[in-house]
Every structure is written in structure tokens, then in C-alpha cells.
Amino acid sequence: QVQLQESGPGLVKPSETLSLTCTVSGDSISTHCWNWIRQSPEKGLEWIAYIYSSGNRNYTPSLKSRITLSVDTSKNQFSLKLSSVTAADTAVYFCARGYSNFDSWGQGALVTVSS
Amino acid sequence: EIVMTQSPAALSVSPGERVALSCRASQSVKTNLAWYQQKPGQSPRLLIYDASTRATGIPARFSGSGSGTEFTLTISSLQSEDFAVYYCQQYNNWPPLTFGGGTKVEIK
Numbered sequence: 001q002v003q004l005q006e007s008g009p010g011l012v013k014p015s016e017t018l019s020l021t022c023t024v025s026g027d028s029i030s031t032h033c034w035n036w037i038r039q040s041p042e043k044g045l046e047w048i049a050y051i052y053s054s055g056n057r058n059y060t061p062s063l064k065s066r067i068t069l070s071v072d073t074s075k076n077q078f079s080l081k082l083s084s085v086t087a088a089d090t091a092v093y094f095c096a097r098g099y100s101n102f103d104s105w106g107q108g109a110l111v112t113v114s115s
Numbered sequence: 116e117i118v119m120t121q122s123p124a125a126l127s128v129s130p131g132e133r134v135a136l137s138c139r140a141s142q143s144v145k146t147n148l149a150w151y152q153q154k155p156g157q158s159p160r161l162l163i164y165d166a167s168t169r170a171t172g173i174p175a176r177f178s179g180s181g182s183g184t185e186f187t188l189t190i191s192s193l194q195s196e197d198f199a200v201y202y203c204q205q206y207n208n209w210p211p212l213t214f215g216g217g218t219k220v221e222i223k
Contacts, residue, residue: 101164
């Protein structure tokens with residue numbers, strides 16, 4: 001059974017870069033599409049981006065200029081960097097598996113943007 | 116961007132009752148629609164995809180219907196473990212993939 005686990009700092013200062021990693025177990029990262037999704041009371045569920053191990057990526061247009069995605073197949077991990085964060089980026093960040101809809105999710109990581 | 120609107124925002128239901136949740140798209144998404152269930156402190160769980168196909172392990176009391184702009188998630192007989200928030204999500208025209216605001220099903 002696949003498991004996903006987000007990790008990274010829970011507090012990020014405004015204007016800095018948010019960094020999260022998702023570690024996948026029970027499945028090969030080379031065989032599926034991997035996503036980042038966030039959830040906040042203000043915006044609800046918001047899809048951020050996906051990446052394949054091949055490097056194929058896609059992004060939500062409103063965040064595209066601030067997103068960097070990467071995959072480490074040796075560690076079965078993929079990562080998100082979101083630059084120039086503001087309070088509006090405060091959310092629970094989920095990693096999830098699937099192309100267009102999501103059949104497995106991590107438990108979520110709360111990231112707060114505050115000085 | 117396709118806007119997904121769910122109604123009602125919340126409803127109170129007694130165990131054993133049948134409940135129908137509505138999701139409307141701002142333009143046609145054909146049958147490219149998924150439903151998720153989220154309980155407090157948990158991540159969403161995929162219930163339905165392609166508007167009417169149950170995901171692996173989802174009980175038969177959950178069913179999805181609709182196409183175009185109008186969709187319904189029906190729970191035939193509400194169980195105690197079904198009290199949660201339900202979200203719809205379209206994947207016909209993206210990026211971005213978009214979710215509805217959710218419907219909270221509460222115990223009456």
C-alpha cells in the first residue's frame with residue numbers, strides 16, 4: 001500500500017522560500033504522476049502542480065512563476081519550492097498521487113508564513 | 116478557470132437517511148469529475164472519478180451521477196463514519212485543476 005509523507009519547515013518568513021519534500025513508500029516514483037495540493041480556510045483546496053520522474057511538469061498559472069519542482073528517484077522523493085511567500089501562502093500542503101485526480105494523499109504539512 | 120460550486124454548504128442528516136450533494140461547474144466538464152471525502156484532521160479520500168466510477172474500496176452506498184455542468188453525489192443510507200466534508204473536483208479543462216468549496220454533512 002502506497003504511503004506519502006510530507007516534510008519540511010512549519011514556519012517560513014515572508015519573502016523567503018517554502019521548501020517541502022514528499023517521501024513515497026510502497027510505490028515507485030517512476031511509475032506515476034505526483035502532485036502538490038494545498039488547503040486553507042480562505043481558498044479551500046488548491047492544486048499547485050504535478051511532476052513526473054521524467055521531468056514533465058505542469059503548474060497552476062497563478063503560482064507558476066514562483067514554483068520549482070524536482071524529483072529524486074534514488075530516494076523515491078519529490079520536492080516543492082515556493083518562492084517569495086506571503087501570509088496568503090499559509091496552508092496545509094499535501095502531496096498526492098495521480099494524473100488529474102488523486103487516489104493517495106499524504107497526511108499534510110502545515111506551513112505558516114510569519115515573521 | 117472553471118469554477119466549481121457546491122450546495123448546500125452544510126446540511127444536517129440523520130443516520131440511515133439518503134443524502135444527495137450537488138456540484139455545479141461554470142462550464143461543461145463532460146464527465147471529468149471526481150468526489151472526495153475529508154474527515155477532520157485527515158487528508159481527502161477519493162470516492163468517485165469519471166463522475167460515476169467508485170474508487171477502489173469505496174462502499175456501494177456511494178454513487179455519483181451527472182455530466183456537463185450538473186453533478187450529484189448520493190449516499191444511499193448514511194452511516195456514522197460518513198459524516199465529513201465532501202468536495203468535487205474537475206479535470207476536464209486544466210491547468211488549473213479546480214475544487215468546489217465543499218459540503219459539510221453533519222449529524223442531525
